[in-house]
Amino acid sequence: MAADRVRVYLPATTATLAALRDGGELAVAGLRPHAVTPALREWYAEGDEEELEYVAFTRAAQAALPLLAAAPGTPCRRAVVAVDLPAAAVDARGRDLGTSDVTVSAPVPLAAVAAVHLDTEEAVADVTAAVAALPAAEAGDEDARFTVDATEDHELAWYDPSELPHLP
Helix, strand or coil: CCEEEEEEEEECCHHHHHHHHCCHHHHCCCCEECCCEEEEHHHHCCCCCCHHHHHHHHHHHHHHHHHHHHCCCCCCCCCEEEEEEHHEEEEECCCCCCCCCCCCCCCHHHHEEEEEECCHHHHHHHHHHHHHHHHHCCCHHHHHHHHHHHHHHHCCEECCCCHHEEEE
């Protein structure tokens, strides 16, 4: 990827994917984007680029859980939309050590989508349990945290952006 571009991972749901497909862009309001930031590089100095990207991607997948919790009735499948944006559209300044949180300044056009990642049907039961356990996990309940963390046992499937019309 060119130095003037940044790969950003946007947490999403199937409803978010439908809005992207139907509207041609992805509104970023209410999303918690992640990317390889200077703060992440400094914290994980031993990691290579692929490992750093995986950390940012995994955090975006985790950030999809609150989106699912806020949208009852939405299928419990985490989604992550990987996009390549101009560096000027992504702000990672002033972040704590180790963070991958970034701010994206404008809606993301469909043309910027590099890939779409979506939980498979096999993950639905664990993701549903994680969504239900999320409030308790955030309150410090260790058993609930274990339930939420169990979603990390499921790898999200990869889809080319051209496959977006065929996704749920």
